[in-house]
Amino acid sequence: MSKALREIEGKIKAVDVIIELLDARAPLSSINENLEDATQNKKKLVILSKIDLADDHQTKLWSEKLSQRYDKVLALDLTKESAEKEIAKAVNILGEEKREKDRKKGMKPQPIRAMILGIPNVGKSSLINRLASRKAAGVQNKPGFTRGEQWIKVSNDFELLDTPGVLPMSYENKDKATKLALLGSIKEEILPNSDLCMYLLKFLKEKYPNALSRFDINDIGDYLETMKHIAKRRGLIKAGEEDIEKAESLLLHEFKNGKLGKITLEWLLWR
Numbered sequence: 001m002s003k004a005l006r007e008i009e010g011k012i013k014a015v016d017v018i019i020e021l022l023d024a025r026a027p028l029s030s031i032n033e034n035l036e037d038a039t040q041n042k043k044k045l046v047i048l049s050k051i052d053l054a055d056d057h058q059t060k061l062w063s064e065k066l067s068q069r070y071d072k073v074l075a076l077d078l079t080k081e082s083a084e085k086e087i088a089k090a091v092n093i094l095g096e097e098k099r100e101k102d103r104k105k106g107m108k109p110q111p112i113r114a115m116i117l118g119i120p121n122v123g124k125s126s127l128i129n130r131l132a133s134r135k136a137a138g139v140q141n142k143p144g145f146t147r148g149e150q151w152i153k154v155s156n157d158f159e160l161l162d163t164p165g166v167l168p169m170s171y172e173n174k175d176k177a178t179k180l181a182l183l184g185s186i187k188e189e190i191l192p193n194s195d196l197c198m199y200l201l202k203f204l205k206e207k208y209p210n211a212l213s214r215f216d217i218n219d220i221g222d223y224l225e226t227m228k229h230i231a232k233r234r235g236l237i238k239a240g241e242e243d244i245e246k247a248e249s250l251l252l253h254e255f256k257n258g259k260l261g262k263i264t265l266e267w268l269l270w271r
């Protein structure tokens with residue numbers, strides 16, 4: 001196990017609820033299986049993030065599927081204020097068992113402590129900022145915690161660790177790495193833009209054939225022809241020729257920002 005994972009494992013011991021964020025556009029590829037053991041005795045809330053960019057039908061299917069495996073699943077757009085309430089409510093419900101235990105021990109129920117986990121770019125910081133807004137952080141020094149790491153008091157019965165667990169990425173599986181690069185969780189430079197674009201176009205052709213209609217492309221055909229078409233449409237011309245490299249960057253950028261529509265790269269079932 002890597003150092004990063006061991007550190008996260010240490011922190012997990014101090015929490016009651018784990019909130020793991022998965023990008024709704026590739027839920028399976030954003031799961032990190034290495035912490036399954038460490039999180040076994042903890043309540044797990046899974047959040048499918050960025051649902052504003054994902055295929056609604058697929059998000060629904062993924063929510064149902066993941067609900068069979070985790071204690072609670074929420075599908076959220078973390079840029080929306082309403083996300084905060086839904087999460088607080090879920091954490092409250094997941095904490096009931098722990099509060100009951102406290103009561104049985106004759107203790108006043110302690111606040112439920114949670115931490116956020118996820119691979120890069122899934123919305124961890126956005127969520128922490130949202131939950132921390134206007135709230136005071138309390139200082140806590142505990143072994144295994146970085147100096148200055150704090151518990152944010154989200155409410156009287158919900159405290160959140162102010163630093164998320166960033167799950168390390170593995171690049172072994174090329175298909176997975178490609179999807180995560182397309183979503184921005186893996187640095188694009190790891191794979192050539194042309195590989196990413198080729199993968200994307202092949203996928204769109206099969207699953208979202210109208211995704212390039214903003215470039216007046218109604219039939220995704222040959223790779224080079226398609227990229228030339230996009231370059232011409234956007235005036236990306238270099239020395240009188242279509243600038244394919246620029247067109248590739250543009251296409252990746254527009255996909256990442258949802259300009260091509262609500263698209264999920266990992267389909268659970270056929271429609």
Ligand SMILES: Nc1nc2c(ncn2[C@@H]2O[C@H](COP(=O)(O)OP(=O)(O)O)[C@@H](O)[C@H]2O)c(=O)[nH]1
Nearest residue numbers: 049050076077078079120121122123124125126
């Ligand atoms: N459209 C959309 N963007 C989001 C959502 N959640 C986070 N983001 C954006 O995704 C990017 C990465 O978010 P960040 O919180 O920094 O992710 P982190 O790397 O996991 O901490 C930022 O530009 C956020 O504004 C969401 O639900 N929908």
Ligand SMILES: [Mg+2]
Nearest residue numbers: 121124125126
């Ligand atoms: Mg962050």
